């Protein structure tokens with residue numbers, strides 16, 4: 001049997017011509033540069049006698065006539081439009097298609113229309129059974145994976161990335177994860193619904209084995225490791241134990257985090273000692289009332305953002321931040337407030353438009369209020385489009401996005417922040 005696992009192209013466009021121009025001209029494409037960990041994990045769950053090919057459409061074209069028995073496609077919401085096109089192309093050619101991923105978990109009935117079967121939830125406990133059923137011609141309509149123990153997650157098949165680690169792609173990022181879940185349950189995020197509020201963690205030895213395995217596969221590559229966990233330091237004690245184990249491996253890594261890491265200097269020290277260079281933090285808004293709409297828990301940190309970022313920086317870790325432009329804000333004063341903030345702390349910022357992804361509270365609320373624009377496709381749900389009806393002209397949000405991108409990414413400010421961040425990263429760990 002031969003299986004093709006596909007990560008569909010991730011759209012990077014805005015329907016607003018002005019913003020699209022800014023994105024194309026000055027803002028480097030940042031999404032999808034990371035290999036797809038979910039597919040590498042599914043490959044590892046596949047018995048060794050089955051041939052598996054990994055294909056990332058962000059880099060490679062798909063050959064729809066290639067000789068495969070089963071096609072597995074993973075999809076986040078922005079990838080759904082393209083994933084359904086790919087699935088249709090293969091099914092026209094009588095290939096069996098499995099769809100999985102967070103969008104499928106949130107919209108199973110929709111996804112099933114485009115697939116022979118779907119995986120809802122996590123694949124670990126259902127993938128082997130699905131393959132057996134396929135072999136015996138008794139594929140079910142769907143397979144529902146529970147929130148399993150992470151100690152059972154096998155080492156991802158990093159060797160499938162060898163074609164991607166070429167000079168041409170210049171991509172040598174190894175994706176990792178050591179936790180799943182998040183208790184914070186922000187209104188715009190589906191992680192708590194999808195993976196649970198309780199943190200589940202790998203054993204330290206698993207993480208060490210994964211890193212050691214990846215390093216052994218690519219001895220000539222300068223590898224960089226990226227922890228994909230949405231919020232990995234919630235369980236500080238367990239996270240610290242893992243990080244202490246990877247200190248001797250002498251790697252460099254980055255990850256997501258929430259701003260509360262600033263309150264835990266011991267954790268920050270261990271992060272730095274184990275090779276952390278940058279953490280990406282969703283600061284979301286500088287307005288406490290707006291943050292309360294997103295997360296009561298996060299809102300208590302807003303007033304101290306500057307000090308919190310300084311503490312993280314003082315530990316030799318740089319910060320990349322994300323701000324959300326939504327319709328709660330009175331946008332013009334907020335834009336200048338963000339710009340003042342960005343000029344006063346050395347953080348590189350990403351700006352996104354509030355997007356109601358399926359599986360989130362914002363999606364539920366906007367759906368009930370018939371606020372979602374009906375004529376759009378899922379590819380428009382990529383944080384670069386206004387996909388909901390607002391009380392005031394949506395151009396205001398697009399102009400805000402343009403303004404911030406131009407000010408931050410197309411100016412000496414970017415150079416200044418970049419060099420400040422390099423300095424922070426080059427600091428030795430605090431003793």
Ligand code: SF4
Nearest residue numbers: 182184185186189230
């Ligand atoms: S945005 Fe981050 S902190 Fe909020 S629920 Fe998602 S993972 Fe948790």
